[in-house]
Amino acid sequence: MTEPERPPKDSPYARFAGLDLLATSVLVVDAAGSVRYANPAAEHLLEVSVKSLSRQKLAGLFLNGEELDALVRQALAHKYADLRQDLALQRSGREPLHVHSIVSAAGDEEVVVELRENVQQLKLDREERILDQSQANKELIRNLAHEIKNPLGGVRGAAQLLELELPDASLREYTQVIIKEADRLQTLVDRLLAPHRRPHIVGDVNIHEVCERVRSLVLAEFPAGLSIKRDYDASIPEFRGDKEQLIQAVLNIVHNAAQALRARIAQGDAEIVLRTRVARQVTLAKVRYGLALDLHIIDNGPGIAPDIRDRIFYPLVSGRDGGSGLGLTLAQTFVQQHLGLIECESRPGLTDFRILIPLP
Incomplete structure (x- = not known):
């Protein structure tokens, strides 16, 4: 496996080489909004090589990149010492990237952008999805189980009555199939409803x-x-x-x-x-x-x-x-x-x- 291409030692951005050792994702953006440098942590976070990053506009990396670009513009105008903001950066075909961004001016022509993945926000979002999913499952199960249970009893009862009226005992094999399948579905419905019926014994x-x-x-x-x-x-x-x-x-x-x-x-x-x-x-x-x-x-x-x-x-x-x-x-x-x-x-x-x- 080859090492990612880094800026040469005589590059004007070689002075940022020390940032390669940081675990925090760091991008250096010029006055035109183009990425000029990215450390390995940024490559890993964005899943893009430094060679590819250095050819792109920062705003173009994300579907809603204008939010991050606006922070860069403010930093270049020296409106603030640094700008800190939590962002959900949208990416095509992938999960949003939840980050805490720190944007600081590095002179009149460059801005340093730090992106720290917001793990807690990711966890909260995942937990909220699980809880919403579980609540939807409960409602679906209750409604579906009751909708199945009522006609199921009628089907089973009708099959039992039909069995009594059949003149040929060999035909009862078919009514037994109906009765057994109805019982199997009843067992499935009971399992679906079990957590909501059984008392919580503490x-x-x-x-x-x-x-x-x-x-x-x-x-x-x-x-x-x-x-x-x-x-x-x-x-x-x-x-x-x-x-x-x-x-x-x-x-x-x-x-x-x-x-x-x-x-x-x-x-x-x-x-x-x-x-x-x-x-x-x-x-x-x-x-x-x-x-x-x-x-x-x-x-x-x-x-x-x-x-x-x-x-x-x-x-x-x-x-x-x-x-x-x-x-x-x-x-x-x-x-x-x-x-x-x-x-x-x-x-x-x-x-x-x-x-x-x-x-x-």
């Missing part, structure tokens, strides 16, 4: 007891080829919650991981890690908590398919044949009933489900 919960229960259940189903490792923080306090709901939530995630690891289980090197930590100063649903349970369920499987990665908590979305697509939906619902949230990061070889729940 008691003292030790998260490690939850993890150990799940671990024993999954290892009983996969006794060979799968290792479930413990990485516990014994200092995590008990908290008030519904133990059975949390067992079900963690079990759904761990069981999904085990199913995804079938190929590695056959090879004998499948691994799931249950890691517990305490997270401090966590924001969940726009509420700040001093302490939160930080439970990670990590596997070394193939990862979640990119085409469903953003939809895994939707009902009836499954990454494997024969899956109901309800396990993660129910897990997210149960955790949210504890004021918490489930997040997921996945790539080939590592999938990490993170459960955050406020602690007292």
Whole structure:
């Protein structure tokens, strides 16, 4: 792999070479608004080489680049010592880039633009999307389940009455198909409505007891080829919650991981890690908590398919044949009933489900 092309030592911008060592993204812009220098951090953030950047106008890098360009113009006019502003820079075909920008004049003809990725804003936006998605899922599930349930009872009842009237017993095979399929759909509807029907039974919960229960259940189903490792923080306090709901939530995630690891289980090197930590100063649903349970369920499987990665908590979305697509939906619902949230990061070889729940 070749090194990116940097300004030559005799370049007038060689004096900025020291900025190459900074983790902060830095661009030097001239009076015409053209990028003349970019450090490696800027190349990484913008996903553009310095060679390509140096040929472009700063405003042209983003769909709404006029906002950043206006700050540069003000800096060149020496209206302020530096200008600081949070921006959501729009990029064609990609997620907006949330940054904290610092624009400072470096003489009469140049401006230094610092771009610091606003990780907290990204997290809040992602969390808000998950919460909105979950609320929409709840409404959809309730409405859809009730719309299915009412006519389903009529279909089943009609099939039973028809069966009694059939003169030929061999024809009852067809009514039995109707009755059995109606019962299967009824079971699916009941599972969809389960989190909203079952009362929230609150008691003292030790998260490690939850993890150990799940671990024993999954290892009983996969006794060979799968290792479930413990990485516990014994200092995590008990908290008030519904133990059975949390067992079900963690079990759904761990069981999904085990199913995804079938190929590695056959090879004998499948691994799931249950890691517990305490997270401090966590924001969940726009509420700040001093302490939160930080439970990670990590596997070394193939990862979640990119085409469903953003939809895994939707009902009836499954990454494997024969899956109901309800396990993660129910897990997210149960955790949210504890004021918490489930997040997921996945790539080939590592999938990490993170459960955050406020602690007292």
